[in-house]
Amino acid sequence: MAMNKEKSGAKVGGTKRVVLTVIGTAVFAVLSFLIAFPLLAGLVASFRPGVELIRKGLAINLDVRTMTLDNYIYLFGGNGGAQDSAKYFMWFRNSLFLTFITVVGTLVMCYFIAYGLSMYDFKLQGLLFFLVIATMMVPFEILMLPLYQEIIKLNLINTTWGVILPGLCGASTIFFFRQYMQGLPKELLDAGRIDGASEYGICLKIMLPITKPAFASMAILTSMGAWNNLLWPMLVYRDANKFTLPIGLNTLLTPYGNNYDVLIAGSMFSIIPVLIVFLMFQSYFVDGMTAGAVKG
Numbered sequence: 001m002a003m004n005k006e007k008s009g010a011k012v013g014g015t016k017r018v019v020l021t022v023i024g025t026a027v028f029a030v031l032s033f034l035i036a037f038p039l040l041a042g043l044v045a046s047f048r049p050g051v052e053l054i055r056k057g058l059a060i061n062l063d064v065r066t067m068t069l070d071n072y073i074y075l076f077g078g079n080g081g082a083q084d085s086a087k088y089f090m091w092f093r094n095s096l097f098l099t100f101i102t103v104v105g106t107l108v109m110c111y112f113i114a115y116g117l118s119m120y121d122f123k124l125q126g127l128l129f130f131l132v133i134a135t136m137m138v139p140f141e142i143l144m145l146p147l148y149q150e151i152i153k154l155n156l157i158n159t160t161w162g163v164i165l166p167g168l169c170g171a172s173t174i175f176f177f178r179q180y181m182q183g184l185p186k187e188l189l190d191a192g193r194i195d196g197a198s199e200y201g202i203c204l205k206i207m208l209p210i211t212k213p214a215f216a217s218m219a220i221l222t223s224m225g226a227w228n229n230l231l232w233p234m235l236v237y238r239d240a241n242k243f244t245l246p247i248g249l250n251t252l253l254t255p256y257g258n259n260y261d262v263l264i265a266g267s268m269f270s271i272i273p274v275l276i277v278f279l280m281f282q283s284y285f286v287d288g289m290t291a292g293a294v295k296g
Helices: 002-045 050-056 070-075 082-119 125-136 140-153 160-167 171-182 187-194 199-210 212-228 231-236 245-250 260-269 271-294
Strands: none
Touching (some): 082 125, 082 171, 082 271, 125 171, 160 231, 171 212
């Protein structure tokens, strides 16, 4: 009798797990479709002429008769679009340069700040970390005007450094690095000192390699933020030759005409760099995000 009850209980438990698995899979499948729909709709729309796009809007309707490569051909210099093509690749190049400098500078600065806040004990340590957290609660729209006035006084208007410097020490990046390092054993510092390593040697040769998952996670998120940044670069830049890709694509929408077809094609092509960065660091991404979320 006891064995029969155990078997029936195991069957019920197994059936319940199967049902929960099926329901969970269905729910996540629906959520995945809802998340991917705008991307798929934009991809399909990039192969449609402007007339069809205005008539049918963004919809996943694979009508081969109306699909064409003209938007991409025009964007890359064909069909008389050489001038617009030159502008597009100039915007693309400017965004690549700005994103690269921003990511490298932000990761380096935030790593050293978080290292000091997490690995050393000193007066006002808690207050300094609180101030870092407090800046995360202030919307950028409130800081925008004071930052703009400061950039003007520093004579950095219409320069790349004027765009990069205000966000070089991101509070969220410092917070993430600190939370990750809080879970690392401080005995590594003592072991390095016993072996005769300097403080910089411990920081760069012992602790830095351990934080690769955190670097990978922040590289993805920081590159996405820098690549898609529109408002601040638009305020700082005055020269059209320095426009980044979001600003340049925004110029395609004017009171005299809207090139939605070329705009969508350019937007879809602009996803490639961020996708490449994600594929490069995806093996570390989950580990870094999980460790940064639970340790501390």
